[in-house]
Amino acid sequence: MFDVDFILGHLNYWLFTVLMMTGLYIVVAKGNLIKKIVGLNLFQTAVFMFYISLGKVTGGTAPIFPIDMQIDPTVVYSNPLPHVLILTAIVVGIATTSLGLALIVRIREEYDTIEEDEILAIETELVRLENKELGDAMGGRA
Amino acid sequence: MATEHVHVARTFVDHLPILVVLVPFLAAPFTVLIGSRRLAWPIAFLASLASFLISVKLLLQVLDGGVISYHIGGWAPPMGIEYRIDAANAFVLLLVSAIGTIVMPYTVQSIKFEISERHHTLFYTAYLLCFTGLLGVVATGDAFNVFVFLEISSLSTYVLVAMGAKQDKRALTAAYDYLIMGTIGATFFVIGIGFLYAGTGTLNMADIAAYISLHGTDRTIMTAFAFIVVGMGLKVAIYPLHLWLPNAYTYAPSAVTAFLAATATKVAIYVLLRFMFSVFQPEFLFEMNAVRWLMMPLALVAMFAASLIAVFQSDLKRMLAYSSIAQIGYILLGISLLSATGLSGAIVHLFNHGITKAALFMGVGALVLRSGSSFYARIEGMGKVMPWTSFAIVIAGLSLIGVPGTAGFISKWVLVQAAIEQGWWWIALAVVASSLLAIIYVWRVIEVLYMKQPADPTPREAPLSMLIPMWIMALSTIWFGLDTELTMTAARAAADGLLNGFTMGGH
Numbered sequence: 184m185f186d187v188d189f190i191l192g193h194l195n196y197w198l199f200t201v202l203m204m205t206g207l208y209i210v211v212a213k214g215n216l217i218k219k220i221v222g223l224n225l226f227q228t229a230v231f232m233f234y235i236s237l238g239k240v241t242g243g244t245a246p247i248f249p250i251d252m253q254i255d256p257t258v259v260y261s262n263p264l265p266h267v268l269i270l271t272a273i274v275v276g277i278a279t280t281s282l283g284l285a286l287i288v289r290i291r292e293e294y295d296t297i298e299e300d301e302i303l304a305i306e307t308e309l310v311r312l313e314n315k316e317l318g319d320a321m322g323g324r325a
Numbered sequence: 326m327a328t329e330h331v332h333v334a335r336t337f338v339d340h341l342p343i344l345v346v347l348v349p350f351l352a353a354p355f356t357v358l359i360g361s362r363r364l365a366w367p368i369a370f371l372a373s374l375a376s377f378l379i380s381v382k383l384l385l386q387v388l389d390g391g392v393i394s395y396h397i398g399g400w401a402p403p404m405g406i407e408y409r410i411d412a413a414n415a416f417v418l419l420l421v422s423a424i425g426t427i428v429m430p431y432t433v434q435s436i437k438f439e440i441s442e443r444h445h446t447l448f449y450t451a452y453l454l455c456f457t458g459l460l461g462v463v464a465t466g467d468a469f470n471v472f473v474f475l476e477i478s479s480l481s482t483y484v485l486v487a488m489g490a491k492q493d494k495r496a497l498t499a500a501y502d503y504l505i506m507g508t509i510g511a512t513f514f515v516i517g518i519g520f521l522y523a524g525t526g527t528l529n530m531a532d533i534a535a536y537i538s539l540h541g542t543d544r545t546i547m548t549a550f551a552f553i554v555v556g557m558g559l560k561v562a563i564y565p566l567h568l569w570l571p572n573a574y575t576y577a578p579s580a581v582t583a584f585l586a587a588t589a590t591k592v593a594i595y596v597l598l599r600f601m602f603s604v605f606q607p608e609f610l611f612e613m614n615a616v617r618w619l620m621m622p623l624a625l626v627a628m629f630a631a632s633l634i635a636v637f638q639s640d641l642k643r644m645l646a647y648s649s650i651a652q653i654g655y656i657l658l659g660i661s662l663l664s665a666t667g668l669s670g671a672i673v674h675l676f677n678h679g680i681t682k683a684a685l686f687m688g689v690g691a692l693v694l695r696s697g698s699s700f701y702a703r704i705e706g707m708g709k710v711m712p713w714t715s716f717a718i719v720i721a722g723l724s725l726i727g728v729p730g731t732a733g734f735i736s737k738w739v740l741v742q743a744a745i746e747q748g749w750w751w752i753a754l755a756v757v758a759s760s761l762l763a764i765i766y767v768w769r770v771i772e773v774l775y776m777k778q779p780a781d782p783t784p785r786e787a788p789l790s791m792l793i794p795m796w797i798m799a800l801s802t803i804w805f806g807l808d809t810e811l812t813m814t815a816a817r818a819a820a821d822g823l824l825n826g827f828t829m830g831g832h
Binding site (some may be wrong): 216219226234264265278279287313 | 473480483490505511512700701
């Protein structure tokens with residue numbers, strides 16, 4: 184029933200899946216804003232692993248041609264394209280992380296906390312005040 | 326019918342497909358380097374105007390069903406990156422660049438009030454980057470390139486939303502939530518592209534499509550489809566994935582909301598369309614009835630639930646945000662009908678809803694400028710204080726309902742036609758019934774604006790730089806409601822191009 188070779192042969196994909204799910208779980212389950220960003224990073228890194236796995240060719244070497252350009256057709260090269268794509272994705276990931284951290288700094292300045300439940304409590308209070316002042320008369324909720 | 330222009334880029338005109346993206350892209354760092362608050366606006370305006378003119382030229386070139394294929398750096402696809410312009414994306418390019426350009430004069434007075442002064446230069450930089458990203462997503466024919474441009478536009482969008490922090494600190498948490506959800510969506514999308522690459526060995530969209538139609542599909546490609554639809558669904562704000570939208574639209578500066586509401590979700594819908602119909606073949610899609618049985622119920626739920634929530638809001642801006650979710654439901658409904666008429670209905674509603682919402686959010690921005698807030702309780706009686714702004718809101722509101730003679734009517738009419746064409750009269754009834762909910766929430770606005778006494782009855786109309794863009798949008802909702810030549814021709818051409826001559830018999 185279980186194809187052991189299939190499971191072991193795709194070990195890198197299993198790792199990718201586990202890492203991805205771990206990251207996604209942290210983003211959803213943790214209340215600390217910085218921990219969420221860390222989870223997001225794990226999630227993105229898992230995708231990098233996935234792409235790099237795709238580029239692996241069995242028995243392939245680094246895709247660098249010899250300096251004299253005497254290319255031996257029997258030599259197998261790995262696929263460099265996914266690596267190039269992931270360089271771009273890494274840059275995007277760094278930009279996202281830094282923007283997220285910058286936002287957290289600003290949030291801490293304004294709310295004096297980076298715990299989601301405390302922020303939520305502050306915002307609920309704000310909405311309650313708005314409702315009292317502006318919403319009730321209009322028969323709706325602010 | 327579909328003639329492919331052989332690519333030899335010799336003249337200036339041959340380079341237009343890249344220039345439409347490149348001009349705002351280069352102008353963005355330029356505004357920072359010059360660093361002058363006074364010069365930032367003219368640079369940004371000229372760049373967006375140039376993009377707009379190029380988009381008009383591109384649309385005229387492809388309206389007959391032709392395709393422009395531009396090879397970046399002269400590298401032929403599928404190895405090189407290709408920019409591929411056909412009727413569908415030329416139409417969306419036109420929408421994005423037109424809105425981007427028309428909102429630009431509006432920003433001057435609006436951000437003076439809503440954003441602190443030291444951020445003004447950077448506001449235009451972020452605006453241009455967002456504009457570049459949206460245009461790039463639409464123009465490119467390379468799957469990974471879509472992801473890169475998507476992230477350029479998304480990252481600058483988060484910055485733009487966070488700039489609302491001067492008005493309300495909740496803009497920061499709204500931007501943070503948007504960042505988390507948007508990144509999860511984009512990462513899902515990039516996983517999908519990875520699976521597509523694993524399954525087909527290419528990243529060029531036309532090449533992927535050719536591979537799939539030749540070799541059929543397998544589990545890898547179906548997984549890719551699922552990841553791409555869910556990832557893009559987050560950016561589109563398909564009903565259960567819409568949670569980022571209300572806060573982001575409510576707390577972003579008004580000019581940003583006007584621009585984003587009209588373009589960002591629309592571009593995401595375009596990507597969804599492009600992948601569902603051009604990359605994955607319609608035949609393949611029909612095998613996957615899941616799309617119909619998943620997307621149509623979600624679209625219907627969005628149409629009713631979001632409209633119902635909108636009825637009970639007491640903040641005009643938040644009400645319009647919920648109404649946007651409902652209107653996205655209409656567009657998805659048109660897509661899920663999987664017919665040429667349904668698809669052209671979706672595309673024309675994408676355009677019409679874009680201009681309607683731009684007019685409405687610009688109106689809200691003008692009200693905020695004079696009354697300090699968009700709560701109903703604060704804008705009571707503004708019809709007497711700001712007659713021009715209020716009347717523009719009324720016109721756009723009528724278009725939101727779908728009153729005959731406005732743009733909103735045309736697209737709903739096509740949607741109803743598409744539903745009846747397939748014999749699904751109850752879908753047609755649902756479209757009409759949810760429009761009744763729209764009457765309620767638009768009527769509440771009219772009641773607040775015209776039938777209450779203003780707190781301070783001195784007339785103080787919004788400045789002309791805000792009124793003129795607002796009225797261009799409001800009048801164009803009427804124009805495109807009466808003269809449907811341009812929108813319907815372009816939408817038909819786009820739908821035919823997407824379905825690629827494939828017609829559905831029955832269901």
